[in-house]
Amino acid sequence: MTTSLADVATSNATLRTFLHGLPGVDRVGADQRAAMLGTRSIKTTAKAQAIDLAIGMVDLTTLEGADTPGKVRAMCAKALHPDPADPSVPRVAAVCVYPDLVAEAATALKGTGVKVASVATAFPSGRSSLDVKVxxxxxxxxxxADEIDMVIDRGAFLAGDYVKVFEEIVAIKAACGxxxxxxxxxxxxxxxxxNVRRASWLAMLAGGDFIKTSTGKVQPAATLPVTLIMLEAVRDFLAVSGRKVGVKPAGGIRTTKDAIKMLVLxxxxxxxxxxxxxxxxxxxxxxxxxLLMQRQKMATGRYAGPDYFTLD
Structure with a gap:
């Protein structure tokens, strides 16, 4: 990687040279390392701390066509008080909704520290004009909205039109204020x-604050190997650029065991x-x-009944 980062995006040719010059991913090695880290056992106090940490990292999400203002208000209440009977449970990081429901979430969460995230840019396909996305x-x-979760144009990326993807991310970043x-x-x-490694670098070069695995609408989504590759990318990007970028796996993370594997990773x-x-x-x-069920199990020695926590 001898090209200056400032010069990388001057053309498709320079972007292609840079992205295709990144070290190749050893698929077998990535799968094996992710599987090995996924077997790590965390118990007692460390597990309790990991559960609370994971709760505080959740972007509580509803992205359905049937979403209503009432559902969003209820989700915001849960984000602030995940277990109303236990005030020691941390708040989640953010509530993620469609753009037309942002105002509802922003009103419910104002002044609480819980962020409002919104999917934009013709989510989940990304198939629209740049003007519409902006x-x-x-x-x-x-x-x-405090945070925007945008989707890249996968068609352009797979066709090798890296400049188009780069310029769209730059434009959306500017629109974010x-x-x-x-x-x-x-x-x-x-x-x-x-391609996951190349897309990660492309997103970071264009100014993304986080790279995120998935919309949750396509499988496979947030697998351990893919998350590992993205974590390696942000580590290497920091070393080269001096800028730190976050990572958000999304889609298919359903259990405490899944979440703890991610934290170990x-x-x-x-x-x-x-x-x-x-x-x-x-x-x-x-x-x-x-996470709430496992937390209560660790505190009381028994699981709550299935109707103890609100349905999401």
Missing amino acids: ADTVFAVAAG AAHLKVILETGELSTYD VNETVGEGWLSPDWFRLGASTLLND
């Missing part, structure tokens, strides 16, 4: 681990400096309930 972003930020930008790669559509790959909601998030809709 307008979508501006609308969400104006309504009160003070809001943070999470760039969704949709790794399940990128076909290869090498973070600790062993990039270190404790990323074990914070400022740098690592868990995009999920059903994970929180399992």
